[in-house]
Amino acid sequence: MEDDENQGGEIKKFLYVNRRQPHGTVYALESLETVLIGAAFDQDVSMLFIDDGVYQLKKEQSPDVMEFKNFSKTYKALEMYDVEKVFVERESLEERGLGVDDLLIDVEVIASADVKALVDQNDVILSF
Amino acid sequence: MEDDENQGGEIKKFLYVNRRQPHGTVYALESLETVLIGAAFDQDVSMLFIDDGVYQLKKEQSPDVMEFKNFSKTYKALEMYDVEKVFVERESLEERGLGVDDLLIDVEVIASADVKALVDQNDVILSF
Amino acid sequence: MGTLNIVNKSPFEKRTLDQCLKRIGEGDSVLLIEDASVSAVLGTASAELLLNASKQSKLYVLGPDLQARGFADATLLDSIESVDYEGFVNLVVTHDRVHSWL
């Protein structure tokens, strides 16, 4: 069973679920920091952007007008950290009038109905 | 005009709008503390409970099971502080399956459509 | 056994409960805690949403949070089981993973 697998200290599968906008709270930034630190642990990492989380990947953010850190470029560096599985939910984009062309990075678009399967494939769900 | 009235140091009308549940956050408790302090200022005070705020007045709360302070009895003391205008929105009660019999104190039930008129009668709106 | 989904916000205040329910399925469970607990009570506007969800997922509510809010003696929706913190721990242990919808 899954438990036995994990107890052996083998590679665990982490899914980071991002559901909040990038600048109204610090959660998006601090979630990203966890992903980057986690990458050093040689675990299997996936990121999922649903609901308002899709705004985190919006192009042309200028948080400097509010004196905020512009961490949106960090998403472009995810590949260098071997975080290559980035999923975005289609329905979340559509509800907000967004398409993949509006996003900073290449992502895999999945349907709402596929979210459960993705969650089921992972051992740890981190959602901030 | 209203501005001239206020600048003369006359009595201002305060409306406290309560929209949150009593125990999930500290806002309800700290809002009540403001009302009690405010009463000492001899201002004209009204309280309005809408949305999840109506849960603040629910009878039979036992926050002690979570080791929380039971401040619900404080609502019964409001009259002693000359806070007599307590309004509850009918639609908010109905949406939650509640009626006036479920409430700790006597209130004036108003319709959603009457909220604007109440707000318009007041000078300061405090909502936590 | 699937995922234990934890929801802690009132469906009258936030959309979290809908957002969770539409993305889970067979074998998953939902535990309503904190401000979400009140939605387990019979007769609220969120009853239908929960009844639909109960067709494929098991629903639980944290009793102490209901008691704190004055609903110790309230009738709950048929499809929802009340648990205490010991039951909460059991749910965590008997599901494969926990997903807190924050």
Place this chain on the structure above:
Amino acid sequence: MGTLNIVNKSPFEKRTLDQCLKRIGEGDSVLLIEDASVSAVLGTASAELLLNASKQSKLYVLGPDLQARGFADATLLDSIESVDYEGFVNLVVTHDRVHSWL
């Protein structure tokens, strides 16, 4: 001039915007700030809600919050006017009271 209502949460996350709009009327204004700002953009699921509200209330959005979120060049709903912080201050001063929907 009526009340300046400030909404700071996304209508996709919280129900605050609906809850505000159904309780205001003639002479009132709404200013969308922080995470609520994105709802001012053309083509989202909240467009109809705001268009209906605009029939009796004046709607504003805080431009800097839109810029921060990558919508500096986005087309906004016809009925919404973008203001900067100077405009925000002006709105506060020209309305009789401010109601922050928290």
Place this chain on the structure above:
Amino acid sequence: MKLAVLVNEGPYQHQASDSAFQFVTAALAAGHDVMRVFFYHDGVNNGTRLTTPPQDDRHIQKRWTSLATDNKVDLVLCVAACQRRGLVDDGEAKRNAKDATNIAEGFRISGLGQLVEAAVEADRLVTFGD
């Protein structure tokens, strides 16, 4: 016009403190009198001098302190909220037998009456929160 501002959330976690700061700055630039900023609930956490934000980020506490120093804006932390959250000045340290203080320059701790007073005296009160 005389304005008062209420801040209900701490620094960084929510945008509230940032929005309030930008609003106050714009109000002062427009010639208005910002008589008081009252920090309530987690808002009192804006007043600690012990933060060390990343070098490439804004320093929220120092920004508020500058506003108090340069523009004589009265920054008040609610005493009851401070006690629940661990914000301490010399007086509170003495009263509650605490072995350290953490309040920053330009802030003072006082009662909730200061909020009601500000709402009474100001022409408009603007609240920033979660």
Place this chain on the structure above:
Amino acid sequence: MKLAVLVNEGPYQHQASDSAFQFVTAALAAGHDVMRVFFYHDGVNNGTRLTTPPQDDRHIQKRWTSLATDNKVDLVLCVAACQRRGLVDDGEAKRNAKDATNIAEGFRISGLGQLVEAAVEADRLVTFGD
């Protein structure tokens, strides 16, 4: 079973810290091993020793400290979150030239790696937040 807990909000403002405490208490009573409670975001504010809550209210920090002392639960505050919010121990005070500390007994400040490690080593991770 080996459990890890993540707390993302400070004391009193949100119920998160209370729920986490009750959960950990019940897990220990059921014989489980709670290997670590990691405090992130505003959660680090649980670890200040400077609070003085009302006499008739619970003392959230002291409750956590007792848990660490009596049950050897590892209470870790995220260092980056601490720096943004002003939580300081002796080491941080030295590194960042702060003139006071405020960390409570039973808590330690460490990196985010401690969260990932806990998630790897524990059988289940349970998160409490806003």
